[in-house]
Amino acid sequence: MLDPSGRALSDFTVELDVYSGPYEWLLALILKDELEIFEVPLHELVSFYLQARNPEALNTLERDTDFAGSAAALVLLKSRTLSPAPADAEDGEEEEISPEQLAEKLTRYLMVRHGAEALRASFARNAGHHPSAHLLPPRPGRLQIDPDRILEAARRSFSRPAEPPVKHLGPITVTLQELASVIHTALVSGPVPYEELVRDMDRLRSAVAFAAALSLAHEGHLRLVQPEPLGPLTLEPAQ
Amino acid sequence: MNETNGSPEPPKAAHLVEAVLLTSARPVGVGALSSASGLPEAAVRSSLTDLARRYSPGKSGIVLRNVAGGYLLSTNPACSAAVERFRDEARPAPLSGAAYEVLSCAIYYGPLTRSAISGVRGVNSDAVVRNLIDRGLLAEVGADHESPGSPALLDVTEELLIAAGASSREDFPSLETLVSEEELARVRKRLRIVGDGSPAELPETP
Numbered sequence: 001m002l003d004p005s006g007r008a009l010s011d012f013t014v015e016l017d018v019y020s021g022p023y024e025w026l027l028a029l030i031l032k033d034e035l036e037i038f039e040v041p042l043h044e045l046v047s048f049y050l051q052a053r054n055p056e057a058l059n060t061l062e063r064d065t066d067f068a069g070s071a072a073a074l075v076l077l078k079s080r081t082l083s084p085a086p087a088d089a090e091d092g093e094e095e096e097i098s099p100e101q102l103a104e105k106l107t108r109y110l111m112v113r114h115g116a117e118a119l120r121a122s123f124a125r126n127a128g129h130h131p132s133a134h135l136l137p138p139r140p141g142r143l144q145i146d147p148d149r150i151l152e153a154a155r156r157s158f159s160r161p162a163e164p165p166v167k168h169l170g171p172i173t174v175t176l177q178e179l180a181s182v183i184h185t186a187l188v189s190g191p192v193p194y195e196e197l198v199r200d201m202d203r204l205r206s207a208v209a210f211a212a213a214l215s216l217a218h219e220g221h222l223r224l225v226q227p228e229p230l231g232p233l234t235l236e237p238a239q
Numbered sequence: 240m241n242e243t244n245g246s247p248e249p250p251k252a253a254h255l256v257e258a259v260l261l262t263s264a265r266p267v268g269v270g271a272l273s274s275a276s277g278l279p280e281a282a283v284r285s286s287l288t289d290l291a292r293r294y295s296p297g298k299s300g301i302v303l304r305n306v307a308g309g310y311l312l313s314t315n316p317a318c319s320a321a322v323e324r325f326r327d328e329a330r331p332a333p334l335s336g337a338a339y340e341v342l343s344c345a346i347y348y349g350p351l352t353r354s355a356i357s358g359v360r361g362v363n364s365d366a367v368v369r370n371l372i373d374r375g376l377l378a379e380v381g382a383d384h385e386s387p388g389s390p391a392l393l394d395v396t397e398e399l400l401i402a403a404g405a406s407s408r409e410d411f412p413s414l415e416t417l418v419s420e421e422e423l424a425r426v427r428k429r430l431r432i433v434g435d436g437s438p439a440e441l442p443e444t445p
Contacts, residue, residue: 017332017333017334017335018332018335019332020332033365033366034366035366036335036337036364036366036367038337038362039335039336039337039338039367081362081363099430102430103426103427103430105361106426106430107418107423107426108359109359109360109361110418110422110423110426111347111414111417111418112340112343112344112347112348112359112360113340113343114417114418115343115346115347115411115412115414115417116336116339116340116342116343117339118343118411118412118417119339119342119343119346119403119411120334120336120339122402122403122404122405122411123333123334123339123402123403125316125404126316126401126402126403126404127316127319127330127402128314128315128316128317128318128319129302129304129313129314129316129319129404130313130314130319130322130326131264131265131311131312131313132260132261132262132263132264132301132311132312132313132314
């Protein structure tokens with residue numbers, strides 16, 4: 001029966017040492033670098049496919065084609081990964097290695113490999129041990145404390161909150177004293193409407209100018225006159 | 240309970256050690272056992288010898304293991320099938336050959352960086368390392384500040400020692416004993432060091 005999803009190998013599963021499940025997921029894991037291609041024995045994949053192959057099925061040709069295509073891609077990927085990187089060969093500056101150095105490297109690798117075999121045997125011998133208490137249940141009446149939650153709480157308690165970003169504010173270019181001086185100069189020729197004083201100023205300077213005017217009025221250097229609430233504001237020299 | 244005077248009998252030293260071990264899922268060192276039980280270390284060691292005799296594979300479904308620098312009560316591997324059925328859990332998927340090689344690098348050359356592991360194996364091992372860190376068998380234990388970028392240093396964990404049944408790193412066979420002189424001679428012969436110096440047939444690589 002043809003697969004309605006158009007994926008002929010969607011029901012093909014494999015059982016490897018490093019992975020067990022649908023073949024398509026295996027391909028996805030390899031492509032996402034979650035599984036190393038070296039760890040996947042390609043000949044076993046072929047054997048699994050041949051065992052699962054049903055020549056009587058309607059989509060046999062489609063399945064064979066898909067499998068041959070993906071298996072060929074895996075072979076190519078594995079061979080490319082095992083080969084030296086093309087850049088190394090092209091730049092012509094590949095590090096020269098003497099036979100003695102090569103022998104030393106191979107000896108080192110051989111030792112590690114034998115160590116790996118001994119380790120595998122140790123793991124196999126000890127695989128059946130289960131610790132005496134995997135997870136102790138909380139004693140009756142005691143609160144069950146999740147260590148991860150304690151860790152998270154401690155991290156929050158001891159960490160400083162992040163400083164808010166202030167880059168968008170830009171450097172401070174105006175001071176109260178500077179605007180007070182501007183107001184003093186404007187008042188030399190008589191009363192000045194606030195709107196006229198700040199006409200060419202940006203919002204920051206307007207605000208600081210207002211603060212400066214309030215401060216000067218408080219100190220008695222000028223008078224603020226506003227006939228009605230929210231009406232026009234005029235700055236007048238002090239008597 | 241002592242029936243003659245009604246007061247409870249003080250527990251034996253081995254009983255104290257046994258009780259502490261029973262409640263721990265991690266190996267407990269002699270110092271910690273001594274501290275918990277209030278016994279001198281010599282008494283703890285003597286108790287452990289008694290317990291090891293009592294909890295030997297031929298006598299009990301529980302065994303006393305000396306792993307990762309401490310002592311751990313575990314089920315007898317001979318009973319593992321029953322335990323796994325009862326717990327309704329499967330053993331984790333076995334490690335690949337590449338994974339054992341990476342662990343072997345960490346045991347014998349660790350702590351070392353990812354690139355050093357790849358250097359020994361001759362292939363990129365980052366994916367294998369990531370998998371082993373996820374399984375808790377490898378861990379980042381510091382940084383190599385002398386290398387550019389201060390890459391992380393990797394070393395084996397207590398989990399690995401427990402899984403391998405090793406008390407410490409010294410329990411693994413030394414590197415020198417792993418490869419025989421004959422095998423080394425074969426490698427050198429294949430490389431034709433004595434001949435024209437051109438590498439010929441190489442041993443099998445991963």
